[in-house]
Amino acid sequence: MRLDDFLARELAARREAGLYRRRQVLESPAGATVTVAGRRLRNFSGNDYLGLAGHPEVRAAFARAAERWGAGSGAAHLVTGHQRPHHALEEALADFTGRPRALLFSTGYMANLGVVSALLGRGDTVFEDRLNHASLIDAGILSRARLRRYAHAEPTDLDSRLAGEGHGAKLVVTDGVFSMDGDVAPLSELASACARHAAWLMVDDAHGFGVLGPGGGGSLAAAGLGMDEVPILVGTLGKAFGTFGAFVAGSEDLIEMLIQAARSYVYTTALPAAVAEATRASLALARREEWRREKLAALVARFRAGAAELGLPLMASQTPIQPLVLGEAGRAMEVSAHLRDAGFLVSAIRPPTVPRGTARLRITFSAAHEEADVDALLAALEETGAAA
Ligand SMILES: Cc1ncc(COP(=O)(O)O)c(C=O)c1O
The missing domain is CATH 3.40.640.10 (Type I PLP-dependent aspartate aminotransferase-like (Major domain))
Known part of the structure; x- marks a missing residue:
């Protein structure tokens, strides 16, 4: 098989399965809010848990x-x-x-x-x-x-x-x-x-x-x-x-x-x-700076309490990684796109990174977030029907 044919076939298969991966170009430093394509988004996808990347x-x-x-x-x-x-x-x-x-x-x-x-x-x-x-x-x-x-x-x-x-x-x-x-x-x-x-x-x-x-x-x-x-x-x-x-x-x-x-x-x-x-x-x-861990834990607790009230399918995690499992890859992509329209950056994680049928939003928190960010995210999740 020619290399071009092989590549076209493999990429098409990934597109059809809803597993095609794309990068986005950030126009700002890592942080609680980032700029993508000229839009400010509240970022719930990073691993800068203590908010130190830009300190x-x-x-x-x-x-x-x-x-x-x-x-x-x-x-x-x-x-x-x-x-x-x-x-x-x-x-x-x-x-x-x-x-x-x-x-x-x-x-x-x-x-x-x-x-x-x-x-x-x-x-x-x-x-x-x-x-x-x-x-x-x-x-x-x-x-x-x-x-x-x-x-x-x-x-x-x-x-x-x-x-x-x-x-x-x-x-x-x-x-x-x-x-x-x-x-x-x-x-x-x-x-x-x-x-x-x-x-x-x-x-x-x-x-x-x-x-x-x-x-x-x-x-x-x-x-x-x-x-x-x-x-x-x-x-x-x-x-x-x-x-x-x-x-x-x-x-x-x-x-x-x-x-x-x-x-x-x-x-x-x-x-x-x-x-x-x-x-x-x-x-x-x-x-x-112990306050960073304390603030982070309080934000996570606030999110979990709010998400439970909304009936969101939370996992057992008590850490700043709070996944919302949605099932099929297409569904996770859809909810992630809705959230983006509403001003939130929350990445969808799909197979093979996670097992088939467990595509999810990987929501992460940082000490750089504020309570208002958490509340806004919960409201947006409710609107996008993530619990449905
Ligand atoms: C558990 C775990 N180990 C290792 C790595 C890789 O670390 P690095 O990004 O420094 O290569 C990651 C994520 O990136 C991870 O989540």
Whole structure:
């Protein structure tokens, strides 16, 4: 088949299934309101949970560091790209997570690929929650280990699968907060299952850091778990911390092993030093300003109370990710388009990002929102008939 024919066929199939994806061009910075095609929209689709992406101190740190260090790092970490700001951020992240070391990666996707494929190979087994983020699933596939998927947030299912695998290393991998459902993994129970079967536990807390637990320490801090239970902890910097990048936190030897063997760490350019400096500033704000978490929790509670009154089909999530499952992809697109007409940016999430028949609006909240934004969204949801 000619490439042109193949592409035309594949794209047409996606259009027909209502799964065609399009980007929109934003004409404003990330924030509680954004401009798209000249229109101001209230934004309920971002991951800037604490409202730090545009914070003056974070922007100033970024600008100062760009002046001092330039726009790019110039090389991979193991060549000449590892600069003082990267190192200082790693130390700050180690301190934040209460672990001996942290290692900076350029993205969360790359951190996940790097960790799993550095630790596992043929003959090993990786166990993944069915609703894990795509980067974790891809990491499992890339590692060449056997991939076993257990029922979502079901430690008993995990336990029996662990019991059924005899040889090789066993790694259990889970989102801390599930990115499309907003629920928190049953970490203590997963850790107990791992302990029973000598498996290693890895948590990707992309959506928990900054948001959950005292000081924004994440879902492990909220559950009172440490390095003994969860030796491998991944976090991202592009969500609550408002910048870009990711990290892995763990023991001295874990980090040294990743420096040797994580290919997505070794074979890529270090992120710009200015991003690291901006992140140090936002990390300090995230730790210090408890009011951001309190405000966020109050906004989420207000939304849930209002949505329950309207009879909207809420999920069990208590986090800033509040999905409204609508079923078919076309329906989710329709409601999202109505909301846009009413002045709200709320993305529809469709398969394969979520299972078939569970297309949804992924509504997210930020400390940058106000109560009036939540009330306006509820009124718009009522008008668009999202409950029907
Ligand atoms: C759970 C989870 N892990 C990893 C990532 C990837 O992080 P990054 O955007 O830094 O690549 C995301 C989302 O982007 C995520 O939701």
